[in-house]
Amino acid sequence: MNTTLTAVEGERPCDTMGADPSVAIRVVGLKKSFGDVAVLHGISFDLPRGQVLSIIGASGSGKSTLLRCLNYLERPSAGAIWIAGHQLTFDANGEGARHSLSAAQIARVRAEVGMVFQQFNLWPHMTVVQNVMEALIQVRKLNSKEARNRAEHYLAKVNMLDAAARYPARLSGGQQQRVAIARALAMEPQIMLFDEATSSLDPELTAEVLAVMRLLARDGTTMVVVTHEMAFAREVSDRVMFLHDGLIEEDGVPSVVFSNPGSNRCRQFLSKFLG
Amino acid sequence: MEFWTRTIIDNSGPLLDGFRITVSVSIIAFVVAAAAGLIISLARIYAPPLRPLLSAYIAFCRNTPIFVQLLWVAYAWYDIFTWPKDVFTAAWVALALQSSGYLAETFHAGFDSVPHGQVEAAEALGMSRFTALRRIVAPQMLLTMAPAFMNQFIVIVKCSTLVSVIAVPDLMFQAIRLTNIWGEPVPILTFVAIIFIIMIMSLSALSKSLTDRLRLRMAR
Amino acid sequence: MFDLSLFWEYRAILLQGMLINLLIFALSSTLGLTIGLIACVGRLSSFAPLRAASAGYIEIGRSIPEFVLLIWINNVLPFALSTMLGERIHFSPILSATLALGVVASGYFAETFRAGIQAVPRGHLEAARALGMRTPRILGRIVLPQAIRLMLPELMSQNIGLLKTTTLVSVIAVPDIMYQVGIIGQQEMKPLPLYTGTAFAFFLVILALTTLVHHTHGHLRRS
Numbered sequence: 001m002n003t004t005l006t007a008v009e010g011e012r013p014c015d016t017m018g019a020d021p022s023v024a025i026r027v028v029g030l031k032k033s034f035g036d037v038a039v040l041h042g043i044s045f046d047l048p049r050g051q052v053l054s055i056i057g058a059s060g061s062g063k064s065t066l067l068r069c070l071n072y073l074e075r076p077s078a079g080a081i082w083i084a085g086h087q088l089t090f091d092a093n094g095e096g097a098r099h100s101l102s103a104a105q106i107a108r109v110r111a112e113v114g115m116v117f118q119q120f121n122l123w124p125h126m127t128v129v130q131n132v133m134e135a136l137i138q139v140r141k142l143n144s145k146e147a148r149n150r151a152e153h154y155l156a157k158v159n160m161l162d163a164a165a166r167y168p169a170r171l172s173g174g175q176q177q178r179v180a181i182a183r184a185l186a187m188e189p190q191i192m193l194f195d196e197a198t199s200s201l202d203p204e205l206t207a208e209v210l211a212v213m214r215l216l217a218r219d220g221t222t223m224v225v226v227t228h229e230m231a232f233a234r235e236v237s238d239r240v241m242f243l244h245d246g247l248i249e250e251d252g253v254p255s256v257v258f259s260n261p262g263s264n265r266c267r268q269f270l271s272k273f274l275g
Numbered sequence: 276m277e278f279w280t281r282t283i284i285d286n287s288g289p290l291l292d293g294f295r296i297t298v299s300v301s302i303i304a305f306v307v308a309a310a311a312g313l314i315i316s317l318a319r320i321y322a323p324p325l326r327p328l329l330s331a332y333i334a335f336c337r338n339t340p341i342f343v344q345l346l347w348v349a350y351a352w353y354d355i356f357t358w359p360k361d362v363f364t365a366a367w368v369a370l371a372l373q374s375s376g377y378l379a380e381t382f383h384a385g386f387d388s389v390p391h392g393q394v395e396a397a398e399a400l401g402m403s404r405f406t407a408l409r410r411i412v413a414p415q416m417l418l419t420m421a422p423a424f425m426n427q428f429i430v431i432v433k434c435s436t437l438v439s440v441i442a443v444p445d446l447m448f449q450a451i452r453l454t455n456i457w458g459e460p461v462p463i464l465t466f467v468a469i470i471f472i473i474m475i476m477s478l479s480a481l482s483k484s485l486t487d488r489l490r491l492r493m494a495r
Numbered sequence: 496m497f498d499l500s501l502f503w504e505y506r507a508i509l510l511q512g513m514l515i516n517l518l519i520f521a522l523s524s525t526l527g528l529t530i531g532l533i534a535c536v537g538r539l540s541s542f543a544p545l546r547a548a549s550a551g552y553i554e555i556g557r558s559i560p561e562f563v564l565l566i567w568i569n570n571v572l573p574f575a576l577s578t579m580l581g582e583r584i585h586f587s588p589i590l591s592a593t594l595a596l597g598v599v600a601s602g603y604f605a606e607t608f609r610a611g612i613q614a615v616p617r618g619h620l621e622a623a624r625a626l627g628m629r630t631p632r633i634l635g636r637i638v639l640p641q642a643i644r645l646m647l648p649e650l651m652s653q654n655i656g657l658l659k660t661t662t663l664v665s666v667i668a669v670p671d672i673m674y675q676v677g678i679i680g681q682q683e684m685k686p687l688p689l690y691t692g693t694a695f696a697f698f699l700v701i702l703a704l705t706t707l708v709h710h711t712h713g714h715l716r717r718s
Contacts, residue, residue, distance in 0.1 A: 071399055103403060111401030121396035124493045125415045134410060135400035167492050180396075187400060338701040339694050340659035342673065347694045350686040433560040440666055447563065460570040468559065468567050475558035 023082070024049040024191055024222040025070065030079035032065055032246075039065045041246040042079070047239075049190075052223045054233035054254075057243035058269060063226045066243070067195050070224065071113045072106050084112035084190040111139050114184030118196040120176040122168040122183075129155065129164040132183045140187065154182040158212050174205030181212055192216065194225040230273045234258050242266040279462040286453050286463065293449030294470070300363065300445060301432045304370035308431070309424070311371060312378025319383065329379075336376025341434045345369040349441040366438035366445075373434065374427050381423040385416040418489055425482035429475060436471070446470070502692030505679050509693075512672030516661040519592050519669065523661070524654055526597030531604030538609055549605075556602025561660055565595040569667045592664040600657050607653060611646030612638065648712040655704050659697075 025047040032040040039062045047053050055063045068074040070083055081088040086109045088101060101109075122131050132151035136142045142150065155161045158178040168176055177197060184192060194213065198206040210232050217223060217236045227233055233240055233254065240257040242250035242265075250257050250266040261267050283290070319329050336344075349365040352358065359365045389412045397407035439448035450467040454460045502509070534556075537549030569591040576584040586594075615638050623637050665674035676693050680686040 073395055073399060107398075107401045107403055110399055113399075115396075115399040117392060117396060117399075119390075119392050121390075121392040123393055123396075123411050123415075125418055135397070135402060138406050138410065139401040169491070169493060183396075184400070334702055335698050338705060339698045340662040340701075342662040343690075343694050343697050346673065346676075347690040350680065351690040354687040436560040436562040437663070439562075447566070451566065454570065460574055464567050464571045468563050471560055471563050472555060472558045475560070476554065479558065 021085075022049050023047070024051070024084065025224070026080075026082040027070075028080045030066070030069060030081065031077045032062075032069060032074060033077050039246050040069070040076075043246075043248060044079075045241070045248065045251065047222065047224065049222050050220045051238040052217045052221075052225065052236055053239045053241060054237040055224065055226045055241045055243060056228070056230070056233060056269070061243040062246040063243050064195055067115075067193050067224060067226050070191075070193060071110050071115055072101075073115075083109065086112070107139070111187060112190045113193060114187055114189035114191070115193045115195065116177070116181050116184055116197045118199050120168075120173070120180045120200070122176050122180055124168050127165050127167055128160065128171070128179050131168065131179060132186050135183070136186055150186055151182070154186040155179070157185065157215075158182045159208075172205060173201045174208045177201065177205075177209045178212055181209070181216075185216075191222045191224065194223065194227065196226050196228065198227070198229055228273075230258070230270070242269065244269075279466070282457070282459055282462045283466050286449075286457075289449045289453060290446065290463075290467070293444060293446035296363075296443065297432070297435050297445040297447075300366050300370065300438060300443065301428070301435045304367040304374065304431050304435070305428050307367065307371040308374035308378050308427070311375035312380075312382050315375065315379040316382035316386065319379075320386070333376040333379050336372055336374075337380075339373075341369070341373045342437055342440075344372055345437055345441060348372065362438070362441045362443045365441060366435070366443045370431050370434055370438075374431055377427055377430075378424070381420050381427070384423075385420040388419045389415050415493070418493060422482055422486040422489065425478070425485060429478045429482065432474065432478065499688050499692050501679075501683060501685060501688045502696075505675075505689075508675050508679070509672055512670060512675035515669060515671040516658070516664075519589065519596065519661045519664055519671065520654075520658045522589075522593040523596035523600055524657055526593060527600030527604050527657070530597065530601035531608060534601060534605040535608035535612075538605065539612070553602045553605045556599055557606070559599065561596060561599045562663055562666070564599060565591065565663060565667060568595045588664070588667045588669040591667055592661075592669050596657060596660055596664075599660075600653070603653050603656075604650065607646050607649045608642075610649070611642040614645050615641045648708060651708040651711065652705075655701060655708065658704070659701060662697075 023046050025045075027046075028044050030040055030043040031038070043062075043066055055066065057063050065074055069076045070081060072088060076088075086105075088109065122128075123134070126134065129148065129151050132155060133144075133147040136147040136150055137144065140147075152161060152164065155164055158181055160175060160178050160182060163171060163175065163179070168179070171179070177200075181197075197213070198209050201209065206229070210229060213223070213225070213232070214236050225233070225237070235254075237254050240250075240252065240254050241248055242257065242261070242263065244263075244265050249263040250261050257266070258270060261270065315329055315333065318325050345366070348359070348369040349362060352365070352368075353360070359368055393411055393415075394404070394407045397411050398404065402410075435445060436447045439445050439451060442448070446467055450463050453463050457463075534549045534553050537545045538553060540546055540549075569586060569588065572591075573584045573586045619637055619641070628637075661671065662673050665671050665677060668674065672693065676689045680689050683689075
């Protein structure tokens with residue numbers, strides 16, 4: 001599925017996306033500034049379908065910003081993104097993103113890209129199962145019965161089916177996050193984004209969420225995971241990217257990045273975690 | 276005791292009429308105050324140049340005693356606006372004036388009460404902003420504001436007793452009138468006092484149970 | 496139309512009326528605080544009947560509209576007492592006003608006292624106990640100072656509310672400011688400037704007091 005959009009002046013029109021279904025995400029020259037502060041200085045990478053990419057780096061390196069650009073929660077200042085078969089294009093000169101997508105088109109992209117937030121963001125006035133069903137009804141236009149069946153299926157997958165009728169306020173952090181994952185999964189998106197999904201959790205609760213994420217990875221889900229959990233990154237990812245100051249400093253397979261990174265900064269960063 | 280019961284039953288007609296007036300003036304005042312409060316708080320967000328004026332209005336409504344406002348509306352407004360033309364209208368206008376300030380502040384707090392992350396989660400799932408506002412923000416806002424609304428209604432009911440002073444035939448007016456006619460203050464006034472106590476206590480109990488249920492559901 | 500000169504002309508009488516409001520305020524506030532304190536102590540006591548009675552009193556105090564209680568105390572209580580005691584009992588309007596406003600205020604004050612005391616973190620009490628301090632000393636040195644600091648803002652707000660409520664008393668012929676405004680209004684046949692002036696005068700006074708309370712609240716919070 002391709003939405004035809006105006007090609008950005010000065011950039012080579014890339015339509016390889018349309019022709020190459022094996023690439024889930026393509027990012028070219030992505031830049032993002034908040035007012036005067038430049039956070040991303042030019043990010044480019046391809047992510048093949050079915051792969052798990054972990055993004056690591058210090059606070060302020062731009063990891064979350066990069067992730068949030070992928071589903072347009074942040075408007076990139078410049079560069080191009082192709083994601084889940086859609087093209088997000090912006091002005092090259094960075095004068096605030098004059099995007100060419102309508103709100104409806106953006107919504108359609110987001111329906112294919114699931115996101116799990118650090119703060120879970122479950123809706124407290126709805127029960128667990130209602131949380132999972134809501135987008136299925138409003139966005140996927142399922143009827144109530146279909147939505148419930150699908151919701152229960154995914155709640156079972158994250159082991160939260162028993163809590164279906166409970167309210168989020170009564171759940172632990174780990175339980176809430178698992179529900180949030182089910183909520184995103186139930187949309188059956190092509191790609192799953194995780195924005196420091198375990199950073200708000202107590203250590204004992206982190207494991208149950210990581211277990212679910214491992215499960216998804218094993219099932220072949222395309223995932224981009226911003227994380228501080230180095231063990232997870234090393235064991236589960238197919239690829240690790242180290243971000244520093246809005247640029248990719250290290251990009252490769254875990255075995256290389258973790259034991260023998262080329263970048264000194266990366267080495268220093270990792271030494272804090274892996275002793 | 277028998278004397279009391281007889282007195283009250285004999286006068287139950289006017290007392291019931293009075294009760295009806297009390298209820299209707301309270302409900303009308305509450306609805307108008309809520310509508311005014313909503314408009315004011317929306318205006319404060321979307322019409323920045325009006326903000327100082329609206330803040331002054333809210334301050335005036337909240338800081339001026341209700342009795343003063345009542346007499347002002349009833350006796351002075353007609354000279355300025357040639358309205359209100361009857362005391363019943365003056366009554367609910369004054370009551371609504373007083374509460375509109377509080378309710379504007381309530382709406383303001385309600386708007387702020389829903390964390391933006393929840394809207395982001397909704398949009399990340401592909402919902403439009405309008406759908407997110409409708410399904411996620413508005414319901415929570417209403418739930419959060421319900422206790423404050425309930426309490427303000429209780430305040431209005433208590434203040435509605437004052438309108439008897441401007442000759443609105445509410446329950447207090449009838450009670451005082453009947454006392455003056457029959458010269459038996461004890462049964463009638465005591466009965467009416469008890470009715471008010473029961474009314475307010477019931478509303479308060481309702482409000483408390485609402486607040487408790489909310490805290491259970493929405494505790495963050 | 497907005498000729499407030501009438502308001503200015505009668506300022507002496509109106510000021511006298513305002514003083515009556517302040518008098519009623521002072522009297523009923525004192526009464527309310529006293530009864531409220533007693534009710535609060537009763538409410539927190541371990542003696543169940545006392546606790547129930549106090550809770551009942553507080554609940555009724557908070558549920559009854561001031562105006563209703565005012566009329567009842569002014570018209571029913573002296574009558575009932577006269578019948579019971581066989582003597583002619585008469586309440587002066589100021590007495591009725593003080594009682595009515597004081598009783599209602601006591602209900603609100605009692606709850607504020609209770610909230611203040613219960614808001615002192617348990618941990619402070621336990622730490623004091625663990626250090627070997629005994630209950631009365633704990634109450635006096637640890638609980639009370641903190642409780643007072645916690646309850647002061649609310650008490651001040653409630654007192655401002657009480658001041659606003661004193662405007663009611665004109666209905667039982669207490670010569671307060673509203674009473675005077677009523678008389679002058681009838682004499683002069685010009686209610687508009689008087690009522691408008693009074694409304695704005697009250698607005699400014701209460702606003703000033705409320706702002707003062709907010710500032711003190713800020714100070715208390717910071718210290």
